[in-house]
Amino acid sequence: xxxxxxxxxxxxxxxxxxxxxxxxxxxxxxxxxxxxxxxxxxxxxxxxxxxxxxxxxxxxxxxxxxxxxxxxxxxxxxxxxxxxxxxxxxxxxxxxxxxxxxxxxxxxxxxxxxxxxxxxxxxxxxxxxxxxxxxxxxxxxxxxxxxxxxxxxxxxxxxxxxxxxxxxxxxxxxxxxxxxxxxxxxxxxxxxxxxxxxxxxxxxxxxxxxxxxxxxxxxxxxxx
Amino acid sequence: xxxxxxxxxxxxxxxxxxxxxxxxxxxxxxxxxxxxxxxxxxxxxxxxxxxxxxxxxxxxxxxxxxxxxxxxxxxxxxxxxxxxxxxxxxxxxxxxxxxxxxxxxxxxxxxxxxxxxxxxxxxxxxxxxxxxxxxxxxxxxxxxxxxxxxxxxxxxxxxxxxxxxxxxxxxxxxxxxxxxxxxxxxxxxxxxxxxxxxxxxxxxxxxxxxxxxxxxxxxxxxxxxxxxxxxxxxxxxxxxxxxxxxxxxxxxxxxxxxxxxxxxxxxxxxxxxxxxxxxxxxxxxxxxxxxxxxxxxxxxxxxxxxxxxxxxxxxxxxxxxxxxxxxxxxxxxxxxxxxxxxxxxxxxxxxxxxxxxxxxxxxxxx
Numbered sequence: 001x002x003x004x005x006x007x008x009x010x011x012x013x014x015x016x017x018x019x020x021x022x023x024x025x026x027x028x029x030x031x032x033x034x035x036x037x038x039x040x041x042x043x044x045x046x047x048x049x050x051x052x053x054x055x056x057x058x059x060x061x062x063x064x065x066x067x068x069x070x071x072x073x074x075x076x077x078x079x080x081x082x083x084x085x086x087x088x089x090x091x092x093x094x095x096x097x098x099x100x101x102x103x104x105x106x107x108x109x110x111x112x113x114x115x116x117x118x119x120x121x122x123x124x125x126x127x128x129x130x131x132x133x134x135x136x137x138x139x140x141x142x143x144x145x146x147x148x149x150x151x152x153x154x155x156x157x158x159x160x161x162x163x164x165x166x167x168x169x170x171x172x173x174x175x176x177x178x179x180x181x182x183x184x185x186x187x188x189x190x191x192x193x194x195x196x197x198x199x200x201x202x203x204x205x206x207x208x209x210x211x212x213x214x215x216x217x218x219x220x221x222x223x224x
Numbered sequence: 225x226x227x228x229x230x231x232x233x234x235x236x237x238x239x240x241x242x243x244x245x246x247x248x249x250x251x252x253x254x255x256x257x258x259x260x261x262x263x264x265x266x267x268x269x270x271x272x273x274x275x276x277x278x279x280x281x282x283x284x285x286x287x288x289x290x291x292x293x294x295x296x297x298x299x300x301x302x303x304x305x306x307x308x309x310x311x312x313x314x315x316x317x318x319x320x321x322x323x324x325x326x327x328x329x330x331x332x333x334x335x336x337x338x339x340x341x342x343x344x345x346x347x348x349x350x351x352x353x354x355x356x357x358x359x360x361x362x363x364x365x366x367x368x369x370x371x372x373x374x375x376x377x378x379x380x381x382x383x384x385x386x387x388x389x390x391x392x393x394x395x396x397x398x399x400x401x402x403x404x405x406x407x408x409x410x411x412x413x414x415x416x417x418x419x420x421x422x423x424x425x426x427x428x429x430x431x432x433x434x435x436x437x438x439x440x441x442x443x444x445x446x447x448x449x450x451x452x453x454x455x456x457x458x459x460x461x462x463x464x465x466x467x468x469x470x471x472x473x474x475x476x477x478x479x480x481x482x483x484x485x486x487x488x489x490x491x492x493x494x495x496x497x498x499x500x501x502x503x504x505x506x507x508x509x510x511x512x513x514x515x516x517x518x519x520x521x522x523x524x525x526x527x528x529x530x531x532x533x534x535x536x537x538x539x540x541x542x543x544x545x546x547x548x549x550x551x552x553x554x555x556x557x558x559x560x561x562x563x564x565x566x567x568x569x570x571x572x573x574x575x576x577x578x579x580x581x582x583x584x585x586x587x588x589x590x
Contacts, residue, residue, distance in 0.1 A: 058501065058584045079505070086503025097498045097587065101232035106225070113225035114504045157502075 248524020330403025
């Protein structure tokens with residue numbers, strides 16, 4: 001069996017809020033296989049967003065170890081985490097987070113540019129854009145697109161550099177049922193066709209069912 | 225790609241972009257107008273002094289470049305100068321102040337025209353009676369005067385007899401005796417002009433005059449030496465004044481760009497967070513902000529240069545004959561660099577604040 005793409009051992013995260021310490025993660029252990037589509041569910045305050053942020057290199061862990069595709073995040077500097085985000089991780093946020101001044105095409109291209117890669121898409125990526133159903137909407141700016149279209153552009157941007165893992169934080173949180181189904185279907189297709197490893201955080205059990213596996217979090221720990 | 229993002233950002237906030245460009249343009253225009261007026265006034269003074277046609281200028285003891293109106297040299301010196309070797313003609317003027325940086329020159333018209341050539345009248349003609357004055361073309365244009373018009377100087381009305389071509393000693397001229405009487409300085413002169421037989425002898429004549437004990441204390445200049453005194457450094461306090469105005473311009477530009485970019489960074493906190501989530505380095509983000517600023521500064525500089533043509537028209541048309549503004553292309557690069565550096569410095573703090581922002585906080589910013 002191949003080595004897991006994500007290995008998390010005894011992960012702790014403590015936030016300081018004034019004089020108070022808030023323990024957001026309390027000894028999380030998690031292993032994710034390459035090509036797996038994992039859903040993480042849990043109520044608000046369960047620590048799933050904190051886990052997402054640590055896996056994405058947006059914040060460092062307080063203790064424990066997190067390894068993504070062979071890179072140990074626990075010892076990375078800010079610069080190292082920036083590099084890791086560029087090379088290993090693609091993000092999909094609940095609020096799409098597209099740059100409002102750029103077209104869909106340029107929102108995707110800027111991820112290539114930041115990664116120092118040629119701006120032209122390879123033919124395979126054109127197929128992905130078709131799969132996402134946005135190939136005819138690339139010249140439009142986010143304000144001219146529906147929420148579902150914006151989220152599919154965000155997915156395209158997240159995978160354009162072929163990241164080791166795709167982190168999706170409530171990707172259907174702002175969408176209606178039809179668009180939610182479309183986005184979740186796309187994520188499943190990406191996982192099945194490209195073998196893209198996906199971690200998806202969600203409140204929604206129906207959305208979570210799209211994954212191969214589901215883990216539940218509560219009070220900063222995995223409970224099932 | 226960055227350029228596209230930068231241009232789209234500038235287009236996305238047109239009012240902020242316009243205000244920043246205007247601020248830089250004002251900074252550039254302030255500097256170029258001030259330098260243009262300083263140079264214009266000096267060059268115009270040089271042109272008129274050169275138009276006298278003298279080879280040597282003699283000034284009263286203790287006088288400075290700006291003190292044209294001291295009427296203290298005995299007129300009988302003219303006779304002395306005319307007896308000196310190589311001197312073919314000696315005449316002088318008595319000047320009397322007539323407003324800011326302007327004066328009326330009293331001359332012996334016959335000898336003055338012998339020295340500098342005949343006055344070329346564009347309208348009207350020479351003075352033929354009392355209470356008449358002649359003015360140059362520029363003064364006539366600015367004061368909208370024609371022959372027969374009236375100028376009030378020293379609480380007395382003067383009828384314009386003629387308008388002569390600009391570039392001769394002064395913008396207004398009266399008979400020598402008239403100015404001497406008005407100044408209470410009968411038989412006195414403000415400056416003496418000498419013509420020598422051959423310009424090649426000018427240096428030796430100046431040296432001989434300076435060596436003459438009877439002329440001890442009199443500043444004596446060849447025309448080239450005299451011209452060289454007309455410079456920014458020749459006018460007391462002008463260089464520091466220019467420096468102060470340039471500094472004010474830079475501060476204005478710096479503060480506006482600083483505020484503009486500070487606001488832009490705050491407005492774009494979330495976008496900066498998005499770029500960070502995509503793996504953009506601090507240098508990448510700072511590069512975007514600095515490029516935006518460079519475009520604002522360069523556009524502002526070009527606009528500021530263009531506006532200078534407008535200020536030249538206003539200064540030369542409405543501010544009175546004492547002020548002349550010229551366009552100073554040699555200052556364009558300097559001013560552009562000043563505007564650019566000021567604007568980039570103004571961006572540095574907000575820019576560094578942006579790149580130091582926590583990615584997580586930035587992306588969660590509402």
